[in-house]
Amino acid sequence: MMPGLTDASELAHALEPALRDACGGRLGAVRWFRTDWQRGGAATGFSTFQYEGESAPRDVVVKLPIGPTEHKTLVALGKTDAPTPRVAADGWELGSYDVGWVVMEKLPGLPLSVQNGHAKESFDLLAGAAAVYYKHSEEAWPIDASKVQKIDWAKLIEQGREAVKVSHIPHETEWNDALKKVQKGLAPVLARWDARPINAWKHGDLHAGNAMKRPEGSPWGPPCCVLLDFAEVAPGHWVEDAVYMERLHWAHSEKVDGVKPVSLLAKARKAVGLDNGDDYADLANIRRLLVAAAAPAFLRTDGSPRYLEAALGVLGRLAPVVMK
Secondary structure: OOOOOOOHHHHHHHHHHHHHHHOOOOEOOOEEEOOOOOOOOOEEEEEEEOOOOOOOOEEEEEEEOOOHHHHHHHHHHOOOOOOOOOEEEEEEEEOOEEEEEEEEEOOOOOOHHHOOOOHHHHHHHHHHHHHHHHHHHHHHOOOOHHHOOOOOHHHHHHHHHHHHHHHOOOOHHHHHHHHHHHHHOHHHHHHHHHOOOOOEEEOOOOOHHHEEEEOOOOOOOOOEEEEOOOOOOEEEOHHHHHHHHHHOOHHHHHHOOOOOHHHHHHHHHHHOOOOOOOOHHHHHHHHHHHHHHHHHHHHHHHOOHHHHHHHHHHHHHHHHHHOO
8 A cells, every 4th residue: 555545445546647657548537436245455446448449438447456366367367258357458566556457348237136137047147157257267277276265164163152142142042052063063074174176266256246247249249247356266166156155145045036056056067068076065065054153253244133043044954964
């Protein structure tokens, strides 16, 4: 961060002149904004970009600062047929500062999450795009298992037990009993999870708010569902994305329209020639159990009574299956 600046928005405004210079004068004025669902600390803005030989400028999105993995993902996959935004300009410096930035395709309309239509159609589009993304990212660079993000599930579950006691959430007794049982049988479950194959560059924030449609006739490329926001990309197992999609709807299962995200994503991956592994259903259950057991540790950010009740239900259903 530049001296005297406290957040990404201030940084973006301060560096906008240098950004426009770096784009050779082809970038228009930037209108900065932030979405409710955006992860990471980047600032994002709308602008236009004038391509040589084209009469009218194209609408673009500017994002800065971005980390090396997100930058690599956008720039490398933007040169392929991957369902990611096409990139107009990018760099690692602005003026005298080391700042990762990108100018990329702006998609018209609204994210899948707020478009009218059936939930199943949105899930189908999202799963299909994710599968193609996995295939292209795997082809673009090797999956580096040494960079897997480690989560201290035992610590989170212990924090959750303490939060249950202190906050006196609904179903306090049931939560305490369930977490106590999970803790007793946690070691072999974690050993099984830690031994999972690392077989994908997981998106990390895969949901319908991070996907939009590229329409027919777009100058950027053929129509498709395009994934957005790659700030959380990391090596892992693809079921982590699938269970993440699923658990976002635990508290509102009526909106899922009978869709099973894990099965749907497995089918989409198979359709593009990716190996799902023979044990992905068991691994998905383990991931569900761990996420559900950790739910009380996040009361401040994700502690609605409806979600907690749903997580408790998942825990009660899966504990006998996973911990047998």
